Amino acid sequence: MASLKVFLKSGHPWTLFCSFLYFDFCFAVWVLNGAMAPFISEAYNLTPAQKGFMLSVPIISGALMRFPLGVLSQYIGRKSAALVEMGVIILGLGWGFFFVKSYTDVLLMGIPLGIAGASFGVALSLGGGWFPPQYKGLAIGIAGAGNSGAVLAVLFAPPLAIKYGWQNVYGFAVALMLVPFLLMLIFAKEPPDREKKTFGENMKVLVEKDAWVFNISYILTFGGYIGFTNFLPTLFHDGYGISKAMMGQLAAPIIVMASVTRIVGGWIADRIGGLNVMIVICVAVFGISLIATTLPPIIFMMAIMFLLFCALGAGNGSTFQLVPHRWPVTTAIAMSLIGEIGALGGGLIPNAMGLSKQYYGTFSYGFLLWAGIAGVIFIMYLKVQRRWTTSWVGKGGRALQSAAKGLKIQTADEYERLQREGRHYGV
Numbered sequence: 013m014a015s016l017k018v019f020l021k022s023g024h025p026w027t028l029f030c031s032f033l034y035f036d037f038c039f040a041v042w043v044l045n046g047a048m049a050p051f052i053s054e055a056y057n058l059t060p061a062q063k064g065f066m067l068s069v070p071i072i073s074g075a076l077m078r079f080p081l082g083v084l085s086q087y088i089g090r091k092s093a094a095l096v097e098m099g100v101i102i103l104g105l106g107w108g109f110f111f112v113k114s115y116t117d118v119l120l121m122g123i124p125l126g127i128a129g130a131s132f133g134v135a136l137s138l139g140g141g142w143f144p145p146q147y148k149g150l151a152i153g154i155a156g157a158g159n160s161g162a163v164l165a166v167l168f169a170p171p172l173a174i175k176y177g178w179q180n181v182y183g184f185a186v187a188l189m190l191v192p193f194l195l196m197l198i199f200a201k202e203p204p205d206r207e208k209k210t211f212g213e214n215m216k217v218l219v220e221k222d223a224w225v226f227n228i229s230y231i232l233t234f235g236g237y238i239g240f241t242n243f244l245p246t247l248f249h250d251g252y253g254i255s256k257a258m259m260g261q262l263a264a265p266i267i268v269m270a271s272v273t274r275i276v277g278g279w280i281a282d283r284i285g286g287l288n289v290m291i292v293i294c295v296a297v298f299g300i301s302l303i304a305t306t307l308p309p310i311i312f313m314m315a316i317m318f319l320l321f322c323a324l325g326a327g328n329g330s331t332f333q334l335v336p337h338r339w340p341v342t343t344a345i346a347m348s349l350i351g352e353i354g355a356l357g358g359g360l361i362p363n364a365m366g367l368s369k370q371y372y373g374t375f376s377y378g379f380l381l382w383a384g385i386a387g388v389i390f391i392m393y394l395k396v397q398r399r400w401t402t403s404w405v406g407k408g409g410r411a412l413q414s415a416a417k418g419l420k421i422q423t424a425d426e427y428e429r430l431q432r433e434g435r436h437y438g439v
Contacts, residue, residue: 035158064366074129082348141203153278239361277329285408
């Protein structure tokens with residue numbers, strides 16, 4: 013309890029809570045079509061490939077918008093960027109409620125749903141921006157646990173669709189988004205860790221090798237999470253004959269574990285290092301995905317997916333324990349770029365699963381693809397760990413010891429000055 017009080021006093025708890033809620037409800041909107049996929053498929057008689065493409069559109073749309081939103085937040089502030097984004101989402105959901113009438117309209121609806129998926133870098137940077145380096149993993153893990161919003165979608169969207177029709181669920185989502193909008197407006201406070209740079213300076217992250225290591229890594233963890241989250245109801249319904257009324261209830265406890273272990277992953281990474289955690293995660297995802305290719309009976313498949321989501325969530329948390337140490341004053345932009353590429357990777361899963369099912373009659377090859385990606389990323393981390401731990405991060409990926417441990421930074425200029433002097437990061 014004492015350590016929790018120290019953690020909360022070291023930052024701004026209300027901003028952290030608002031960031032979590034903002035990300036949570038945006039995430040629910042982002043995966044809405046995934047939760048309602050069997051209803052939409054039945055309404056328009058979709059093939060497996062069409063269904064997979066439909067599920068990938070919000071993922072890809074959200075991924076492509078993450079980096080631009082991160083850049084915008086660097087100029088107008090993360091709180092302001094979050095409010096603008098939520099306002100656009102509310103308008104988009106209203107359009108879906110009134111005007112979606114065909115499969116083409118559903119594909120177009122993926123664009124405003126994708127805008128909700130762009131919240132990632134802003135939410136995590138806003139939530140973690142008030143907290144010192146030794147608590148970054150935990151703070152960002154808590155904000156990132158907002159991906160639990162997927163549980164809201166899979167639990168409530170199917171029964172609402174059964175009772176009121178799936179298109180009306182977009183209308184219910186409008187009311188949902190008003191909650192974080194108002195709380196963010198009233199209680200959140202912009203952190204001081206934002207540095208004003210030219211557009212060209214902000215864009216340098218696009219060509220940095222370390223950024224692309226994280227980009228590729230996040231394809232595995234977050235790409236896997238968002239892809240499987242969108243696909244899980246379809247896997248249970250099409251692969252195992254689970255009813256539309258039950259598929260969400262089976263998927264929800266599996267999906268929520270990624271949010272729980274995201275916090276745990278960030279907390280563990282603060283202590284033993286994000287690099288150490290990620291190497292273990294790669295091995296775990298490789299083995300679990302290989303087992304999943306056998307498509308065992310439903311009870312065993314649920315256990316396999318439970319373990320897979322635990323591993324993916326912990327990997328998400330440990331990844332973003334590392335990022336603020338590498339880019340301490342442009343975290344929102346770095347997170348948004350990494351989140352963008354990672355989410356784009358999530359589009360691979362529903363497409364791979366749909367094509368695998370349509371042309372080979374099984375979902376196995378989609379799982380095999382993820383095992384291969386985990387193996388490649390494992391090798392990549394082994395290659396970069398020595399360079400990282402002799403330059404900007406401590407052994408195993410832990411934060412470098414600070415000569416001013418526990419210091420609360422009041423301004424961005426002070427933050428940068430301490431970093432240059434080596435006091436804040438102990439360089």
